[in-house]
Amino acid sequence: MTETAAGTAAVPVLMYHAVDPDPAPATLGLSVTPEAFAAQMEVVAERGFTPLTTAALAAAWRGDGGPLPARPLLVTFDDGYEGVHRYALPVLAKHSFAGTVFVSTGWLRGRHETGGALDTMLDWAQVRELADAGTEIGGHSHTHPQLDQLDARRLRFETLRCREIVAEELGTAPASFAYPYGYSSRRVRRTVREAGFTQALAVGNALARRSQGPYALERVTVRRSTGVEEFTRLVEGRAIARNFAADRVMTKGYALARRARGAVRGHWI
Numbered sequence: 001m002t003e004t005a006a007g008t009a010a011v012p013v014l015m016y017h018a019v020d021p022d023p024a025p026a027t028l029g030l031s032v033t034p035e036a037f038a039a040q041m042e043v044v045a046e047r048g049f050t051p052l053t054t055a056a057l058a059a060a061w062r063g064d065g066g067p068l069p070a071r072p073l074l075v076t077f078d079d080g081y082e083g084v085h086r087y088a089l090p091v092l093a094k095h096s097f098a099g100t101v102f103v104s105t106g107w108l109r110g111r112h113e114t115g116g117a118l119d120t121m122l123d124w125a126q127v128r129e130l131a132d133a134g135t136e137i138g139g140h141s142h143t144h145p146q147l148d149q150l151d152a153r154r155l156r157f158e159t160l161r162c163r164e165i166v167a168e169e170l171g172t173a174p175a176s177f178a179y180p181y182g183y184s185s186r187r188v189r190r191t192v193r194e195a196g197f198t199q200a201l202a203v204g205n206a207l208a209r210r211s212q213g214p215y216a217l218e219r220v221t222v223r224r225s226t227g228v229e230e231f232t233r234l235v236e237g238r239a240i241a242r243n244f245a246a247d248r249v250m251t252k253g254y255a256l257a258r259r260a261r262g263a264v265r266g267h268w269i
Contacts, residue, residue, distance in 0.1 A: 010207035011057060012049075012235045013074040015219040020083040024119040027081070031224050034087035040222070040231050041075075041091050047235060049073040051097040053136035054176040058199035058217075061210040073235060074208070075099040076201065076219065078140055078178055080108050081119055085126040089133060101130055102140035102178035102201075105165040112165050114143055124169050131170055138176035139163050139197060148185045155188065159195035175199065182219075189215040205244035207237050220244070 018024075018031035032040070044051065050069035057074060059065025075092070077084045080103035092099050101122075106114035109123040122130075131137050139162040141147060147155055159177070167173035175198045179188065182203030192200050193215060201208075204218030212218060220234050221244070233239050 009068070009072075010209050010237055011072050011074065012237060013054075013057075013076060013201065013208045013217065013219040014235070015201075015203060015221050016075070016077045016084075016088075017079055018081040018083055018119055019077075019087045020081065020119070023081075023083070026118040029224055030221070031083075032222060032226070033224075034083070034091075036224075036226075037088055038091050039228055040226075041095055041097065043228060043232050044073060044075075044097070044235060045095050047071070047232070049235060051075045051092075051095075051099060053098045054100040054138060054199060054201065054217075055136055056098070057208075058176070058214055062214070074219075076178065077101045078180075079104055079118070079144065080122045080127070080140070082122050082126065083120075085122055085130055089130060089135070092135070093133060098134055098136070100136040100138050100176060101127075102138040102176070103127065103162075103166065104140045104142065104144040104180070105162045106143040116143060128170060131172075136176060137166055137170060137174055138178060139166060139174045140178050141180050144180045146181055146183050147179060147188045147191075148183045152187075152191075155191050156195070159192055159197070163195055163197065176201070179203075184216070206240060 016032060018027040019034055019037050020031055021033055023031040049071045051073050054074060056065055057072060060068045075097060080101060084101055105112050107117040108121050127137060141158045142161040145158060147158060163173055173196060177192050177197040177200040179200060179202055184202060199214040201217050201219055203221065205220050206218040208217040220240060
């Protein structure tokens with residue numbers, strides 16, 4: 001943690017996508033190799049961080065969970081790529097690290113599949129193995145749309161259907177959610193809360209703080225181009241603003257464009 005008081009401390013929340021030596025072109029930039037992931041988790045271990053689930057961090061910040069360790073950190077994966085089970089799970093198990101996988105239920109292989117996935121995805125047997133190993137399974141919508149561009153009916157469907165399917169397949173409803181593309185709005189956050197999720201992660205490329213609120217916790221992006229030195233700076237909370245300066249400019253531009261589209265459609269609030 002970068003501050004002394006646990007309640008106000010900044011926590012690095014790492015956002016991964018595919019872990020694969022040869023990912024599909026569509027996922028390449030946001031993927032990491034298995035070797036890079038293993039090296040990054042060695043950094044986490046060497047620096048004395050303790051990876052938690054998203055639910056555990058949120059519970060601690062709400063005051064109804066246990067105390068935080070000295071250096072909490074979150075390892076999160078979006079979408080539900082098969083390589084998370086094949087390559088990341090053994091590394092997490094080696095270090096006894098917790099993690100959170102946010103699944104887009106319509107992308108996963110199996111009877112709920114809707115198509116549209118960018119690469120080979122987990123199947124439900126693998127999701128169950130991840131959960132049995134202590135990995136938190138969170139929601140990431142059903143079909144991975146830009147939630148802030150949906151009308152109220154479709155938005156409710158995307159959040160509720162995702163939660164229902166995870167509950168059906170695992171026997172436990174997910175508590176945590178991650179916004180596809182990191183996009184949200186007050187309306188989206190309210191709908192996610194009404195669907196039954198108790199916390200949600202955005203992107204932001206900044207450290208997470210309790211003051212952000214349980215439905216807008218920020219993460220830092222780990223990419224194919226993230227070397228060990230840069231990764232070490234990220235987990236230590238150093239030079240994050242500089243590393244992601246270009247991303248923040250683009251994010252602001254996207255936000256303005258999405259706000260304009262939403263206003264035209266009559267559902268941007």
